Amino acid sequence: MFKKILIANRGEIALRVMRTCRELGIEVVAVFSDADRTAPHVLFADEAYHIGPAPSTESYLNYEKILEVARESGTEAIHPGYGFLSENTDFAREVSKAGIVFIGPSASAIKIMGDKTMARQTMLKTQVPVVPGTQEPIADISQALKVAKEIGFPVLIKAAGGGGKGMRIVNSADEFEDAVGKAERESQSAFGDGRVYVEKYLEEPHHIEFQILADAHGNTIHLNERECSIQRRYQKVIEESPSPFIDEDLRSKMGQAAVETAESCNYVGAGTVEFLVDKHRNFYFLEMNTRLQVEHPVTEMVTGIDLVAEQIRIASGQTLSIKQTDICTTGHAIECRIYAEDAAHDFAPSTGEIVMLQIPDGAGTRFDGAIRQGIEITPYYDPMLGKLICWAKDRDSALNRSERALREFYIGGIETTIQFCRSVVRHPVFRKGTYDTHFYTNFRQELHADLAASTDEILLVAGGSLYHHQNQIKHSSNSSTSAKKTRSNWVSAQLGRND
């Protein structure tokens, strides 16, 4: 086993990885930018090295500098977390060249799965279904129509430029030519690239992913699914395991497909195979993430397996200690991502000092974060403050626990998505478990109305607080008493009262 690991990351995932390292008796090395001198991952670590200015291109993405620190500190292995350098093939290769273990798959597996076209081509050689459609942009409209008829309507026309723009659902053959023309023009004006693809349109799709683990000795297993259909701006907000949509039969088929996917690129380590599943329970390979996933804790909570510990064991050359038949899940876990964003203003990032912090706790309540009262949230990095994961014996109890914990969570001084997550968790469709990836689009207005809903009581509290605050501030600046002093006086007055 390794004696010292460098974590080439920051924020909650750096802390998450360090916790497991320390439990395994491994020393941890942190790296930090100018903006992170007193960040939680620096305070937590055994050693910490400054690697550059705040912008990540000059610090957390500067892999020459990180390799230099790894050599100087005598690090035996590097954990890249997610984001930053975690899917960078050059970094993975350079780390290995330096005689240091990269905790992740081989550079070649990262490369295959990192390229959408290469990944699709690899998958077509296996039994794993991919979304039917043209693999090359449409050159000839009659050829495209033939493909569309083979796939069966409705079909989707997608821009080569990516993203949501230029996307069009076509319900029948006679609308086809007209729709392609429109999509091409839209795509041309949006991306300067008019090429479009034809793909099967999936009705009421679910985003379902499978966690896999593979050792270097040819053993690959899966750890069941995570349901990730609650998204906005193509970004996951809430994930859960098990999925309320998947039954045992489908779970077993998709799990087998996930294992086959990993084997197709000789995958070693922890990885995630993402699928789309339509309302008829047909599933299609979407992509594979060759790293630890943000939402990995929901799998940990229901399986009892520490995924980071497994990553480290695999990287140190050990054989998987668990077989597929050992995987048994208990209860239900839901993760809410807490972002420093103003949900009421189109999720604009929110920065500033956390002036008060109360993190929920108690049975089945886990917060993977990296925040502290008094810390400054800067605009330099991802706005995710952390993830609240609630586990309970069944889905209803896990929903109740999530709602309780979100109600208990208090972050003062900046805006967060805590209340938005609460609106989702108590939405009847989410509670029923009958949602798909259109959930946010479909219920956007309801969710934001719930978020903005305020009773007379709440309005009076808000008005009274504002009045009190303004008068207290006026008072304090008039008499030039400090805030601290004012508080003490106030408290003394309280203490003196006698009902």
Place this chain on the structure above:
Amino acid sequence: MFKKILIANRGEIALRVMRTCRELGIEVVAVFSDADRTAPHVLFADEAYHIGPAPSTESYLNYEKILEVARESGTEAIHPGYGFLSENTDFAREVSKAGIVFIGPSASAIKIMGDKTMARQTMLKTQVPVVPGTQEPIADISQALKVAKEIGFPVLIKAAGGGGKGMRIVNSADEFEDAVGKAERESQSAFGDGRVYVEKYLEEPHHIEFQILADAHGNTIHLNERECSIQRRYQKVIEESPSPFIDEDLRSKMGQAAVETAESCNYVGAGTVEFLVDKHRNFYFLEMNTRLQVEHPVTEMVTGIDLVAEQIRIASGQTLSIKQTDICTTGHAIECRIYAEDAAHDFAPSTGEIVMLQIPDGAGTRFDGAIRQGIEITPYYDPMLGKLICWAKDRDSALNRSERALREFYIGGIETTIQFCRSVVRHPVFRKGTYDTHFYTNFRQELHADLAASTDEILLVAGGSLYHHQNQIKHSSNSSTSAKKTRSNWVSAQLGRND
């Protein structure tokens, strides 16, 4: 089910109970003294009522006032937590008289088990073993010697006055008369009461307790044991479940005895039956606690059962939803009690403001507490700040997790037992699991030496920090810059640097 519950308590247990209430959809009413106006339980609650000055006799023990609040707020049930009014028969009776449900056993069960002599007499009518000995103080020395011979040496001579003083181990009959005389004289001078009892001396005793649940419909079950032998000043410090000392056979026998104990007083609710177990695995009834126990979370972590939810269900008249055969435990849980005490100075209470707080979190890491950065720890109440409970798949992993979490725990501004708990958790005898109630006495010096141990590196950090602090303060008072300003300058200097 109840719509509104009043929690007649403060601190971590008030929060603990409120969490479950909210998950069950029940509104919570807090009560608070002058010292607790902004305490976490007040901020957490739906309603909060002031009940008097800081001293608990005038607030948290003032049950007329609490009953008044219960009536005013339309409370349907009262949860007493532990301590304060939880084992007060008058309170239990008055609550019922007011038409409010007392979440706990009947006043008569509290009374029987609250009186040591009555409890012992009750138990003698059952099959549950009690520690053999005289039930009345020694009147006649020859009669006492006869009893001692029946019990078998070694025996223990105990003062009627209680506590540790006057206690004497007698190894053989010829030492007996002399020892009784000495014990009588010591007891007379310590308590003004020279009467002594004779009792079997238990070698290498373990303090083992069983959690029981009983509904009002005649169903009583046990939820296995908690090992509570790590104590100092007769106060538990660390508890775990399962006990490393108990085997399946003994567990089943003791569990049966615990159920029989509860049934002997027609117990309804959650309760704890405490036993002493000697090195030969003989077990003896010690006492029964007729309330929720501080260390109840270790049972929750291994059984997955929410004990407060069960208490509430039982109080609302429901039948137990689980049978004895449903109880199955997973993994191992260890609880460390975090007190505001200075371990290095004989555990003297420590008060003051919490200037910085970092509570450990992550997989299997639960903190049941009621603290916040900026809060003042007052001298009025119990010095327990909270409990850190770590769960993992086996005992070794739970020990590693506890050590990691204790290392991660930072409470600045006051002294705590965090480091003392760390010394215990990494002590080889504790790790091996071969400890008994003499652990603290036997290893006291080692533990405190470990606590005080400092390397040259640590000494240099301490010296350097003191130097830096004094010079920063000097500088800041000379130039009359505020601490905040100084920090900003310092950080700016940091941000500017470029390696």
Place this chain on the structure above:
Amino acid sequence: MKFEINTGQRSIEANFSIDSNELIIITGENELRFEATQVQPGVYSILMNNRSFVAGVCPSEANRVNVNGTPINLELLDAVHLHLRELGWDALKEVKAGLISAQIPGLVTKIFHAPGDEVKEGDPLFLIEAMKMENEIKSPVAGIVKKIGVAEGQTVEKGTNIIEIV
């Protein structure tokens, strides 16, 4: 003193008076006892008729209060303001118009207009990149672009004036 609490969507009238350490709020036929104790600067524990709330006054936006986690934008209009409004002045409109500044620190990547352009309410004005995300800022008013305060590619602090619309 008489006040109107107004969120733009709805409003409520109340009379505030101070009684030692409590605020007496009279609204309609209800009399409420409101007591606030500071927990941290700008964060208060509120007991209103014994109902418990945590209220945070937003440090950067004077008229935003977070009650039990829910952010509420409100205007607290006193008798003077209410009288002015009767005369036709609209406090809520007033604060919206005029200068559009950066609500977050970041990099201005795109400005869609030049001085003299006419913009409608809701038209995109500029893009600002922060925390790896691009944020489109829309115009809160209709009018003519009078002045552009920054150039594309410029890094701005929160509060920097970007566009003035008249």
Place this chain on the structure above:
Amino acid sequence: MKFEINTGQRSIEANFSIDSNELIIITGENELRFEATQVQPGVYSILMNNRSFVAGVCPSEANRVNVNGTPINLELLDAVHLHLRELGWDALKEVKAGLISAQIPGLVTKIFHAPGDEVKEGDPLFLIEAMKMENEIKSPVAGIVKKIGVAEGQTVEKGTNIIEIV
């Protein structure tokens, strides 16, 4: 500048010098680069040769530093003190003698001595009750009780002088 860091049990000598925002600590043959950044008032993040520590300076006791959770009592003796000590003055002894004050706020329930009594080091002086517990305070020195500052049954603040021993 030359310093001795002394815990009573052990001591270490070091030379401190300032180099921009770092402290250079030379001890024996080792040269260490020590950098402190304040996290909260009195709490510092320390990087010493890139090893990371959190150090808290105790607000109530000037000579207590908590390093990664471990409380350390120490004297930081500069050249002047070291010289004085060579002349026979003992700084550590000095601070121990004299006035015995309440280390915690609480209720003084019992005082075992009257002025004029002779006490040995380790003799119980008084009981103070706080947080439901009784705490026995022992004499840190041998001597004669000169003065008793409070009466039994009196509530005292932290730092109140209880007994003076000469």
